[in-house]
Amino acid sequence: xxxxxxxxxxxxxxxxxxxxxxxxxxxxxxxxxxxxxxxxxxxxxxxxxxxxxxxxxxxxxxxxxxxxxxxxxxxxxxxxxxxxxxxxxxxxxxxxxxxxxxxxxxxxxxxxxxxxxxxxxxxxxxxxxxxxxxxxxxxxxxxxxxxxxxxxxxxxxxxxxxxxxxxxxxxxxxxxxxxxxxxxxxxxxxxxxxxxxxxxxxxxxxxxxxxxxxxxxxxxxxxxxxxxxxxxxxxxxxxxxxxxxxxxxxxxxxxxxxxxxxxxxxxxxxxxxxxxxxxxxxxxxxxxxxxxxxxxxxxxxxxxxxxxxxxxxxxxxxxxxxxxxxxxxxxxxxxxxxxxxxxxxxxxxxxxxxxxxxxxxxxxxxxxxxxxxxxxxxxxxxxxxxxxxxxxxxxxxxxxxxxxxxxxxxxxxxxxxxxxxxxxxxxxxxxxxxxxxxxxxxxxxxxxxxxxxxxxxxxxxxxxxxxxxxxxxxx
Numbered sequence: 001x002x003x004x005x006x007x008x009x010x011x012x013x014x015x016x017x018x019x020x021x022x023x024x025x026x027x028x029x030x031x032x033x034x035x036x037x038x039x040x041x042x043x044x045x046x047x048x049x050x051x052x053x054x055x056x057x058x059x060x061x062x063x064x065x066x067x068x069x070x071x072x073x074x075x076x077x078x079x080x081x082x083x084x085x086x087x088x089x090x091x092x093x094x095x096x097x098x099x100x101x102x103x104x105x106x107x108x109x110x111x112x113x114x115x116x117x118x119x120x121x122x123x124x125x126x127x128x129x130x131x132x133x134x135x136x137x138x139x140x141x142x143x144x145x146x147x148x149x150x151x152x153x154x155x156x157x158x159x160x161x162x163x164x165x166x167x168x169x170x171x172x173x174x175x176x177x178x179x180x181x182x183x184x185x186x187x188x189x190x191x192x193x194x195x196x197x198x199x200x201x202x203x204x205x206x207x208x209x210x211x212x213x214x215x216x217x218x219x220x221x222x223x224x225x226x227x228x229x230x231x232x233x234x235x236x237x238x239x240x241x242x243x244x245x246x247x248x249x250x251x252x253x254x255x256x257x258x259x260x261x262x263x264x265x266x267x268x269x270x271x272x273x274x275x276x277x278x279x280x281x282x283x284x285x286x287x288x289x290x291x292x293x294x295x296x297x298x299x300x301x302x303x304x305x306x307x308x309x310x311x312x313x314x315x316x317x318x319x320x321x322x323x324x325x326x327x328x329x330x331x332x333x334x335x336x337x338x339x340x341x342x343x344x345x346x347x348x349x350x351x352x353x354x355x356x357x358x359x360x361x362x363x364x365x366x367x368x369x370x371x372x373x374x375x376x377x378x379x380x381x382x383x384x385x386x387x388x389x390x391x392x393x394x395x396x397x398x399x400x401x402x403x404x405x406x407x408x409x410x411x412x413x414x415x416x417x418x419x420x421x422x423x424x425x426x427x428x429x430x431x432x433x434x435x436x437x438x439x440x441x442x443x444x445x446x447x448x449x450x451x452x453x454x455x456x457x458x459x460x461x462x463x464x465x466x467x468x469x470x471x472x473x474x475x
Contacts, residue, residue, distance in 0.1 A: 130276030182244035
């Protein structure tokens with residue numbers, strides 16, 4: 001298969017087979033075989049015999065495949081390409097483990113069989129107890145912008161997942177300071193990974209803002225993908241994200257003899273709280289809406305489970321070496337939609353009248369579709385959890401932990417599970433953690449199984465109808 005020509009397609013039953021051939025750098029022919037689900041939307045079987053062969057969708061036939069997945073270079077370290085093997089002897093260092101999405105990455109790595117070393121600023125903080133309970137080994141790195149603790153934390157690790165945001169907060173306004181922290185933080189982390197001598201795979205959590213640029217000024221229908229760059233960032237936050245990712249790929253080239261690099265690009269991440277996990281980051285958006293706040297925002301979203309699965313794949317899968325992956329919904333979602341879904345899931349604090357009377361909220365027109373996310377679908381071999389389901393899970397979890405007002409009774413939610421609305425006894429509550437009351441002991445939060453995720457059948461952009469069907473099930 002060559003760029004600019006359609007791949008050969010073979011249809012068999014409900015599955016669509018696609019085979020492509022390309023030339024490796026050494027002149028040998030490499031083959032990728034992809035079996036996509038009905039209508040070619042959800043991958044049911046993905047095999048890659050060439051780790052440097054990128055996934056390119058048919059709608060982008062004229063695209064250079066090497067640009068779709070990020071600045072990939074030939075790695076001389078064969079072990080870095082092959083990825084990690086699941087074993088308790090394989091140690092992965094994880095930064096940002098105490099964060100909302102980082103906790104999910106920690107749990108996913110432990111479930112996969114790895115030994116997880118969580119870098120935290122204070123090992124005695126109540127905020128990290130849930131990591132210790134799930135089986136992480138806590139190591140002290142007091143300041144990610146300083147050298148203290150890095151060498152000890154990285155020693156003997158085979159993988160490194162840098163989930164910590166490269167900047168402290170999107171609400172800072174000093175662009176120069178944010179850029180400095182993003183660049184220096186990336187440089188420090190990757191330097192110590194290289195100096196450890198044992199790290200083979202590195203996955204870094206970047207942001208969608210380093211991808212989404214001015215492409216729609218010339219083409220309003222443009223769908224952002226891994227091939228895009230934000231060539232003209234405007235806010236201090238986006239400038240720092242662009243600079244941080246640029247440093248990532250500069251150092252990936254510098255350290256290519258040591259390890260391979262993969263970047264993960266997401267936006268808002270929602271889902272069910274892990275036992276003992278504080279409410280933070282984008283989960284605060286759901287909590288605020290469920291408690292009556294009205295806000296006018298639009299963004300792509302993903303479930304924390306999908307976010308974590310991509311990080312595990314980035315450490316393991318050969319074809320992720322040197323690649324970028326967008327992990328979000330194809331559709332842009334408005335906070336008005338979040339409010340509707342939250343109310344349908346039982347959050348009685350949603351102020352429907354306030355939303356109806358807010359002119360800015362009513363004017364929101366989220367783009368559907370907004371993002372071409374089919375590269376991650378091909379990698380994971382399945383659909384992402386639908387946005388309405390992500391929100392239903394988040395609300396159910398907040399209700400179970402008594403963190404938002406709710407209607408009495410049980411919620412009959414997507415996937416066949418309900419959440420019992422028991423009020424936690426005062427003795428089992430702890431109001432010292434960010435985000436409000438959290439249970440001191442673990443309470444089981446039902447997790448939607450991947451095999452029960454609805455298959456978004458149809459061409460790119462059909463997820464809107466899928467969300468409407470999901471919303472009816474929630475109701």
